[in-house]
Amino acid sequence: QQPVQSPQAVILREGEDAVINCSSSKALYSVHWYRQKHGEAPVFLMILLKGGEQKGHDKISASFNEKKQQSSLYLTASQLSYSGTYFCGTPTPAGNQFYFGTGTSLTVIP
Amino acid sequence: KAGVTQTPRYLIKTRGQQVTLSCSPISGHRSVSWYQQTPGQGLQFLFEYFSETQRNKGNFPGRFSGRQFSNSRSEMNVSTLELGDSALYLCAGRGSSGTGELFFGEGSRLTVL
Numbered sequence: 001q002q003p004v005q006s007p008q009a010v011i012l013r014e015g016e017d018a019v020i021n022c023s024s025s026k027a028l029y030s031v032h033w034y035r036q037k038h039g040e041a042p043v044f045l046m047i048l049l050k051g052g053e054q055k056g057h058d059k060i061s062a063s064f065n066e067k068k069q070q071s072s073l074y075l076t077a078s079q080l081s082y083s084g085t086y087f088c089g090t091p092t093p094a095g096n097q098f099y100f101g102t103g104t105s106l107t108v109i110p
Numbered sequence: 111k112a113g114v115t116q117t118p119r120y121l122i123k124t125r126g127q128q129v130t131l132s133c134s135p136i137s138g139h140r141s142v143s144w145y146q147q148t149p150g151q152g153l154q155f156l157f158e159y160f161s162e163t164q165r166n167k168g169n170f171p172g173r174f175s176g177r178q179f180s181n182s183r184s185e186m187n188v189s190t191l192e193l194g195d196s197a198l199y200l201c202a203g204r205g206s207s208g209t210g211e212l213f214f215g216e217g218s219r220l221t222v223l
Contacts, residue, residue, distance in 0.1 A: 002152070032211065041114070042153075042200070044211040087153060095210060097166045098143070100153035 001026050003088055005101035012078045012108050020073040020104045022088030029093055031064050031071040036103075037084040045073075045086075078108045114203050114215035122221045128189040131218045135182050135203025139213065142184040144176060147198040147217070156199075159184055188220075196222045 003024045012018055022031065030049045036042040046057055048064035048071060059076040075082055089100040115134040123129050135142050144156040155168035159178035176186040182203075188195055198219050202212035 030210075034212075034214075039216075041214040041216045042212075044213070047211060089153075089212075091210070092166075094166075096141070096143075096158045096160070097155050097168070098145075098153075098212065099155065100145070102152035 001099050003090060003099060003101040005086075005088060005104050007104060008102070009105040010107070012075075012106065014080060014108055014110055015077050018075045018078060018106060020075075020086050020088075020106070021070065022072070022101050023068075023070045024090060024099075026069070028064070028066060028069050028071070028090050030091060031062075032089040032091075032098070033062055033071075033073050034087045034089060034100075035082075035084045036087065042087060075106070078106075080108050080110065082106060083108045114201065114213050116199075116201055116215035116218050118218055119216065120219050120221075122223060123191050124223050125191055125193060127191050128187065129191060129220060130185055130187045131199055131201075131220075133184045133186075133201030133203075133215055135184070135201070136205075136213055139203035139205050140182050141204040141206075142178055142182060143202050143204070143212070144184070144186050145200045145202065146170075147200055148196075153200070156186065191222045193222050196220060 006021045033045040034042040061074045064071045085103045087100050089098045117132045141160045143158040145153045157167045162178045173189045178184040198217040200217045202214045
């Protein structure tokens with residue numbers, strides 16, 4: 001039931017864009033996105049609650065296709081501070097258990 | 111407000127020993143969940159507690175156990191340690207309002223020799 005993320009790793013130059021995909025074989029009721037910097041706690045980025053919902057935070061946005069059981073995270077004009085590992089997570093309907101993707105390591109270089 | 115506190119941050123044990131890890135969530139967060147993070151498997155759900163009751167448990171052997179106290183602080187215990195238990199153990203608190211986001215601690219890194 002663990003979501004699958006792609007790509008596993010990506011290296012960008014500052015200012016480039018990236019897309020991280022998250023797909024599940026099970027129904028997605030909502031999708032969370034988190035970023036974990038090396039040696040730090042994962043930090044919440046955003047949640048998408050409904051199919052078709054899109055959200056944005058600064059130059060990071062996400063979409064949720066409920067029918068396709070997929071979500072994508074878009075990083076625009078990447079900054080050095082975007083480096084880290086990105087996880088998608090989806091809760092069970094009861095909300096008391098999360099399944100997280102295997103993560104995408106993103107490195108932004110000058 | 112104070113963040114999620116996990117102790118100890120680092121520890122080294124040998125096979126067969128047991129270990130207890132502690133997690134103090136943000137004040138007011140009554141749900142605490144635990145995750146095992148390894149390079150190959152990512153974040154794997156261990157269990158979730160709410161108001162001192164375990165509500166859900168992941169697919170881990172019985173050597174992994176936990177509990178929650180009335181102040182929402184939680185502990186997890188791993189008995190008869192194996193080499194494969196080496197991992198970063200993360201706990202996360204969750205409030206009852208808002209978006210349901212998880213607030214993670216920085217984790218306890220366990221190395222089993």
